[in-house]
Amino acid sequence: MRDKALSLLKELTEAHSVPGHEDEVRAIFVDELSETGELSADGNGSVFCDCGGEGPRVLVAGHMDEVGFLVQSITPEGFLRFVPLGGWWEHSLLSQRVEVRTKSGDKIVGVVASMPPHFLSPAQRQQVQSIDQLFIDVGASSFDEVVHDFGINLGDPVAPVSAFTSMAKDDIYMAKAFDNRVGMAGAIHSGLLAGATDNRLILGGTVQEEVGLRGAKSAANFIKPDAVVVLEGPPADDTPGFPRMECQGQLGAGVQIRMFDSSAIGNPRFAEFAIETAKREGIPYQVTVRRSGGTDAGSFHLANEGIPCVVLGVPARYIHSHNAIIDLNDHLHMVALATALARQLDEKAVGELTRYL
Incomplete structure (x- = not known):
């Protein structure tokens, strides 16, 4: 289980795969699950694997996209202006490497840059450079070189560059895009582990979550699930500046079970079902109530006639940056809980989630 989790997370x-350009993650999903069930995709590019079976339609899904950028313009001197896809904090951008993926599939490495501080006034040096003041340097010297030699065009997707890295402490890993590649790895892995279930298990990867939970809207209409287990890579809160007594996203403390955020009130019965399952299976967990943020549950729970959702997460430090950090054990606990839920959400269990009369 550990080796499979690591190989999936690295790949x-x-x-x-930034919003609207999730092709590479989609290809991994298809390759991993081609023999597990029937594959399909909706009109926006969200992808699914129907494992078959009888009973309620249970969707276990993550979102495929990561925060990134699009090329917005190219200067006569060969520098790229860009627009953000998803929430970026400008503090984390300067001097970071990125890759522009061209229409031919080539990846052109560049660096996010700005006017050097040596040429700024003392007051300007104290200010954070906004995204519209930044540019990407791909080593070109003209517009023609960027377009004709490098093959870069307006609208090309740009993603961070950061290798999957083992840190000094066992089971601690650093990489980009743990939000939400932990969720995608979890959806794939739990599907491979679940085996025969007393439901119709469907695995999924949605698009464009980082720009407004968009893919989940069409995914809900396409799959029509009776219950959704959303797998996520939420921000940890165990670093300096957070009261440790109030920490709800600590590395090494187990899978998160989210009760609330600004996009959705978690179905209380579903959350309790997940908590009781974790207790019964001996899976470490931490309950989370967030004042902000959101997940695909924000779209899924409002879709169709209303779909009960539960959100499971792997706490990750420094998400929406080039270098996030997770504890592998939290990821394994999320996979274990998602797998257990996939096996136990039978007709009776799913029916109880929305029986109000």
Whole structure:
């Protein structure tokens, strides 16, 4: 289980898949699950594997996209201006490497840059450079070189560059895009482990979560699930500046079970079902109530006639940056809980989630 989790996390985090351009992660999903069930995709590019079976339609899904950029313009001197896809904090951008994926599939390495501080006034040096003040340097010297020699065009997707890296402490790993490649790895892995279930298990990867939970809307209409287990890579809160007594996203403390955020109130019965399952299976967990943030549950729970959702997460430090950090054990606990839920959400269990009369 551990080796499979690591191989999936490495391949997925190093993939180039920003919102609207999730092709590389989609290809990994298809390759891993081609013999597990029937594959399909909706009109926006969200992808699914129907494992078959009888009973309620249970969807276990993550979102395929990571925060990134699109090329917005090219200067006469060969520098790229860009627009963000998803939430970026400008503090984390300067001097970081990125890759522009061209229409031919080539990846052109560049660096996010700005006017050097040596040429700024003392007051300007104290200010954070906004994204519209930044540019990407791909080593070109003209517009023609960028377009004709490098093959870069307006609208090309740009993703961070960061290798999947083992840190000094066992089971601690650093990479880009743990939000949400931990969820995608979890959806794939739990599907491979679940085996025969008393439901119709469907595995999924949605698009464009980072730009407004968009893919989950069409995914809900396409799959029509009776219950959804959303797998995520939420921000950890165990670093300096957070009261340790209030920590709900600590590395090494287990899978998160999210009760609330600004996009959705978690179905209380579903959350309790997940908690009781974790207790019964001996899976470490931490309950989370968030004041902000959101997940695909924000779209899924409002779709169709209303779909009960539960959100499971692997806490990750420094998400939406080039270098996030997770504890592998939290990921394995999420896979274990998602697998257990996939096996136990039979007709009776799913029916109880929305029986109000």
